[in-house]
Amino acid sequence: MQNRQQAQAAGVRRTVIRSLAALLGMFAFAFALVPLYDVFCRITGINGKVDATAQSIVHEEVDTSRYVNVQFITRGSAGLPWQMSVEMRQMSVHPGQTAEVDFTFSNNSPYETWGRAVPSVSPSNATRHLRKVSCFCFEEQQLQGDERLTIPLVFQLARDLPEEINTITLVYTLYPVQETLRHTSLNGTRNNKKAARETI
């Protein structure tokens, strides 16, 4: 009887310790899922997040047999008094062809502010086939009060774009960049030869 109780107490202690270990493991796992999710999405491109670094143009034969409709959508966001517009809402390109389209940022406030346009591609399986040669989305932008800035996006659709994709939508959402979180990307934008700054 005594033995049985002791064995029971030891068993309970073992079970509790294992359960607590499992608990801590799962709590840590929940937080580990955050970076894992980012890595997974970057590798597969399935949440429409585009690589934020410039890719070089691949010189390949343009596939003139096929047109792909590329649409551009721009969206503002709360907390940033900017407006973003695009030269044309959509364009038709051949896979393999290099194309350029101008985007204009205007600061509607009299103050200097920082912002960033975050891209998203839909359908998500087109993400990896959209090569950006130069994009304002690679870095944060600074606009003086009432300034307007026109920057081109240079991109190329890869030849291996899946057959079933006829339309690609590229959405840019503007987000404010807090002073403290800002990176030193000022020079990058300033040196961009094609960027045309003017005051409204």
Add this chain to the structure above:
Amino acid sequence: MAPKLPPQHNLQHSSTAVADGQAHHAHPAQPKGILRWLLTTNHKEIGSLYLIFSLTMFFIGGIFALVVRAELFQPGLQLVNPEFFNQMTTMHGLIMVFAAVMPAFTGLANWMIPLQIGAPDMALPRLNNFSFWLLPVAFTLLLSTLLMPGGGPNFGWTFYAPLSTTYAPPSTTFFILALHIAGISSILGAINIIATILNMRAPGMRLMDMPLFVWTWLITAFLLIAVMPVLAGVITMMLMDINFGTSFFDAAGGGDPVLFQHLFWFFGHPEVYIMILPAFGIVSAIIPTFARKPLFGYASMVYATAAIALLSFLVWAHHMFVVGLPLVAELFFMYTTMLIAVPTGVKVFNWVTTLFRGSISFESPMLFALAFVVLFTIGGFSGLMLAIAPADFQYHDTYFVVAHFHYVLVPGAIFAIMAGVYYWLPKWTGHYPNERLAQWHFWFSIIGVNLTFFPMHFAGLAGMPRRIPDYALQFADFNMLSSIGAFFFGTSQLIFVLVIVLCVRGGKKAPAKAWEGAEDLEWTVPSPAPLHTFETPPVFHRSSH
């Protein structure tokens, strides 16, 4: 499967149990009044506390639902403003899930698991007391947010970011704290249940001899340990996004709102099985009793439960078919979701086969259990419809979803809890519940439930969105029916309270084995079960199954 004990042994054993209990508790240190309940470490008293708490919350959550149904009685905005409507839908969901259904199952587990495995108490009695008393704290805090400036949570019980972070009312931090406390309570309860089941079974009782209620709760407790920490993680991330400037779910800072949904449903889908697996266990105890036949396919029931639990970790994104998942993911989650119908089908088959050529009688526990089988299956079928990804694009966020999960939760989980209460009330109180009133309760409930939730299927298929206080005129008739049904169902639950109160105060005396066909160990102790039972472990005799 049910262990068959020789009756003479049972009686002998019970009398020693009673004598032991009295001898043990003759000392005067036993606290009286409110302190008795605050300090109790007895699994039966704590079980009763859980059940009373859950019943109270069932009515509070029910009143919130009736506010929602009253507003939806007619199109247009009549009674409450949309902000308050949102708080009502949210609070109804939160209270019913975390404060009514989950504590009810924990209460039943506290009462019945030690009795069913022949243990004197739970493995960790003081922890048990602590887990219960966390609940009133958590839900007082949660309910108090309704009185705070800006109101209570208004973002739905799924609290999707950024609705629950960037656009949330200031009281959200209290909501997070309340959910943390409730989560700790269920985690501690789960640890206690696992420790009890794995270590304190009567000598000779193997895992595959345990009653199915014990089995389903063991698996549920593992699910709780696996996913409650994920919920804790998600709400901690919300807390940090709101108060400490992080950007887990804020796209402006590099986060992703879709990540919230993945994390939430990684918790949320196992959570819905946490709310149904113990119900399977209760029904698997009641149907053999009143069919007077052993349960068909005991082992397959255990494996089916385990299979459902494992699959529940692989289906979460079926709640997110419209967030823009890649085709491969849509297909994967569609097929895994449909796969769950297989073990669930095994269970329904086993219940029906148990009934086949049984000697069936229709006392109130059996009525609720049979209604469970039929109506839960209807909920399962609408779940299969929702699992079809292309069809879900149409059904998503409509009343069809509301109809589906209410069918599996109300005539599913809640009917099973009521069946369990009617089944075990003779053991708890020593009296049979008033059968005539219980039958009235059953018939009113089943009419009320179907009148409330069946029309929602049609409203949903026709496109009525959920969580909106107003609707287009073509949905008016369905909504009026639903609202009438809801008030009918809500009011008829007062009969339930009446039956319980009457049963506690008196009624037809119940013997130790209160139901003719009942075979598990709990029926070997006297009715009402004395405060202390199985202080000397019973000898378990295996029946052939």
